Amino acid sequence: MAAFVALLSYASPSDWGRFIVDPYIWRLVRFSFLQASLSALLSMALAIPVASCLYHRRFAGRQTLLNLFAVSMVVPTIVAILGIVVVYGRHGWFTSVFGFAFPLYGLGGILLAHVFFNMPLAVRVILQAYGLIPDSQWRLTSQLGLSRWQAFHLIEWSYLKKTLPGLFLLVFMLCFSSFAVVLSLGGGPRSSTLEVAIYQALRFEFDLNKASYLSLLQVAICSTVALAVYKFAPAVRQDVSVYQGQRLPLRSGVLPNVIDGLSLSVVLLWVLPPFIAILSPIVSPLFWHTLQANDLWWSVWHSVRIALPSGLLALVIGLSIAALARSVRWRSRGDWLADKLEQSGNLVLMVPGLVLATGLFLLLRHLGIGLRHAYWIVVWVNAVMALPFVLRAIMPTLYQQEKRYRHLYEQLQIFGWSRLRLEWQQIRTAMAQGLAYAVLLSLGDLGVVALFGSKGLETLPMYLFQLIGSYRVEQGGCVAVVLILLCLALFYGITRLVGGRRAVI
CATH class of the missing domain: 1.10.3720.10 (MetI-like)
Incomplete structure (x- = not known):
């Protein structure tokens, strides 16, 4: 509050009228809202089947994959962007394999980078929600011979739907206020966001009046989204009887196996190549x-x-x-x-x-x-x-x-x-x-x-x-x-x- 009040004290609210009618600012708002919403929905859509697979299956490399997710959540943004450019850039690996360039600079590149950062975060949050399910429910599910889909529909979804609104809000906020990703992969003013506009107003123009207006606008939008999510999101409750005993396998058919295999393959192809690209210069003489x-x-x-x-x-x-x-x-x-x-x-x-x-x-x-x-x-x-x-x-x-x-x-x-x-x-x-x-x-x-x-x-x-x-x-x-x-x-x-x-x- 002290920092915010200090910024507003240097502003002139009487001049904000000219910013309200500026079409460029509202175009920034629309694009910020669009890319943040798409990034959050895409991250969650990929994270749900991956989290279900990681919770129900035990396979070689599972813990390594979870550790990779943990690191990719907090890998420095500029480093990940460099790896993404090496893989999906105009002369990158993607172009060499498929023969055409991926549209990296613009909305496509922003979504690609945001999902790279936030999908692992969503997976780990959803796995925490699985940990809230009492062990007795899994034993009952195994005794009744329920399939993976039936268990998801009858048990898992009732816990996940309490976590997903808060998860959507967290990823939405992170993407809405994204700075380095949009600055590097936005490709120009058409794919810019409010956060980048605030940086330009402060760093290059030193227009505190414009920066304070854009900041208030961003706070108002994020607060509105947060209030809407908290209004309709069900409360998450910790069951006192949670006990992680011996996990019993559930009946799995062809469809769950296919979904597990496809989801893990997509995630590995999404997360692993940028890491390989980042570490590849270690064998070059220039590195030493x-x-x-x-x-x-x-x-x-x-x-x-x-x-x-x-x-x-x-x-x-x-x-x-x-x-x-x-x-x-x-x-x-x-x-x-x-x-x-x-x-x-x-x-x-x-x-x-x-x-x-x-x-x-x-x-x-x-x-x-x-x-x-x-x-x-x-x-x-x-x-x-x-x-x-x-x-x-x-x-x-x-x-x-x-x-x-x-x-x-x-x-x-x-x-x-x-x-x-x-x-x-x-x-x-x-x-x-x-x-x-x-x-x-x-x-x-x-x-x-x-x-x-x-x-x-x-x-x-x-x-x-x-x-x-x-x-x-x-x-x-x-x-x-x-x-x-x-x-x-x-x-x-x-x-x-x-x-x-x-x-x-």
Whole structure:
């Protein structure tokens, strides 16, 4: 609120009338709404059969595929875009195999990149919904000899339909406020969005009046969509009797086998080639020459010193909201307050990160603090932008522990750090997942750093963007390898250090 009020204080609402009648702005709104809606629907349409297959089947490479999904969710945007260009560009692998170029720059490329990022997120959220189904229902399904389709229709869908509205809203918000994907693959003003227009108004025009109007417009649209979704979405309830015992197989026919095979094949062809393209420069001599550049290692240092504090701060804020929400959930009228606390963590999706960063910069400048403190602005904004992912990771586990053991804790007077020590083994995997997501999202940030980046705050994504912008694509590919290897190292290290040796992310 402080950042938003600071931005509005520099605006002139009396001049907003000329923006309201500007046809270009409303064309931006239509395209933003179109690409976000299509991206969310396409991601969910692919994620539902894939999640069903991963839940019901055990096959070699299943855990590897889940880990790949986890990394693809938070792989730096500019790195993924580089891999997508190598695969689907005018002279890419797709053109070599099929003989014609994929329409990469425009709506097609934006949808391709958004589904690459958000389909794995949708799969993991839907798998969490499967975890809410009591084990007794699966035993009864197996005893009655129900088929996969019958089990989906009678049992699974009643749980999924409670999760899908919130999932649609999350993916819609992420795509509606997308910046780097649209900036790189939009192909021009015809495929631009409000987020890119806000960046142009701030970075190139420094028109705070226009930026504040566009920001308010984006907040109003996202808030309207969020209210509509929350209005009609059924509440998700955690069953206290959830017990993951021995999983019994369901009767499967030809159609489920075909759907499983096709869905997994499509997803692998969608996700795997960009990763292969990203890592392919590692065998070139230019890669080892790039490793000797001092600018590369300074960028690595700046990226790590921003990402780790941002991730820790996001985890602290997320745990604070989650602890407060679960402490009031089962009190009188506690559901309403707990829902509002959860939704407060998603409010940041309605406000662009560029708006938060600019508002904080103006506020600090008003207080006499200059651009030399841009580092703390970047850390804070990245932490807040990662908050929805942290809450999504830790809330289900914390709610489950509260519902199962809250009466016992009250009777034995176990609170605070004593309770945390008892719960640590059950919640550490969820905390590792939330921390890893927050760190990697901050590591791959380009929008906020692009606005405030300087010679003393040049991160790896910014360094990579500059190389690609100066047509040094081969060297940029080598830097992308360093960035993705750094992501994998941090992801694995956080998973094992916080989640433990048996953590499954």
